[in-house]
Amino acid sequence: MSVKSVSVHAKWIVGKVIGTKMQKTAKVRVTRLVLDQYLLKYYNKRKTYFAHDPLEQCTVGDVVLLKALPERRAKHVTHELAEIVYKVGNVIDPLTGKQVAGSLFRETLTDSMENPAGSLTEKLQELNISAATREILQKPSEV
Amino acid sequence: MPMKGRYPIRRTLEYLQKGDIVFKNTVKIMTVNYNTHGELSDGASSFVFFNIPQIQYKNPWVQVMMFKNLTPSPFLKFYLDDGDQVLVDAEGKDHKDISQHVKKILGKSEEVLRAEELARMVHSNPANFGPKKYCLRECMCEVEGQVPCPGLIPLPNEMRGKYKSQMKGTEV
Secondary structure, eight states: OHHHHHOOSOSEEEEEEEEOOSTTEEEEEEEEEEEOTTTOOEEEEEEEEEEEOTTOOOOTTOEEEEEEOSSOOSSSEEEEEEEEEEOTTOEEOTTTOOEEETTEEOOOHHHHHHHHHHHHHHHHHHHHHHHHHHHHHHHHHHO | OOOSSSSGGGGSHHHHHTOOOOBOTTEEEEEEEEOSSSSTTHHHHHHHHHTHHHHHHHOTTSEEEEEESSSSSOEEEEEETTSOEEEEEOTTOOHHHHHHHHHHHHBOOHHHHHHHHHHHHHHSOTTOBOOTTTOSBSOGGGSTTSOOOTTTSOOOGGGOHHHHHHHHHHHO
């Protein structure tokens, strides 16, 4: 009776999301290093866990931190989503806090886009001013 | 015939048992982010190559995960039981520096290890006989110099109760 309430041996787990087709649940693959007894080398052993994700914020390929639930929520769901560690396509470097892609830093586009927009409005203003000055020059010439 | 692989010494029990780092009980997950190319990641990649098997051997209940080429800078991240996270920068460091630093912040100290070993020795008394899981020997017949197991070699007649009772019956 009391054994089931503890739910699982592992309290905290890090894994990769492989499926989000279930409502409010993410299928997460967790790899642990297991020693091969003869070769004495460590290999990854996979295990899938189901995690409760109430806001459906996971996509396939995210690296995710799961926390064990105090009580088993459903027949297979034993953990809940604690934190998305690395979002796929939008990895943020924990040391600098900037967006990163592989071994390069991704500069966000907003910085480079602001200046052209600003210069465009300035150019429009210049055009207006130049048109106004031309009119003023022409009027006295006409008259 | 020599062993196969680049540094096959990593695949020996002696090397694995020589591992220094035993994590404190609160450490649950260890994550290493490193790059396969690039000089700054050299320390981190050699840490993964040489020291990770030792760490995993000494800490079988800690989940160790490796991520390659995700971020430009290499680092280690530890997830503790309370929800705390520890970030260790590994850029430009040597693998020995990294392992010493990790041992300093999250490893059990020498005194604690010695105390645990003493507790283990006290708990298991080698003089006891019992199942192989808990004791060294199951029966006195396993010890050299003692009477061998009568299942393999029959006992001499003087030691057999059946023969002695037969003799008693015939005499008297």
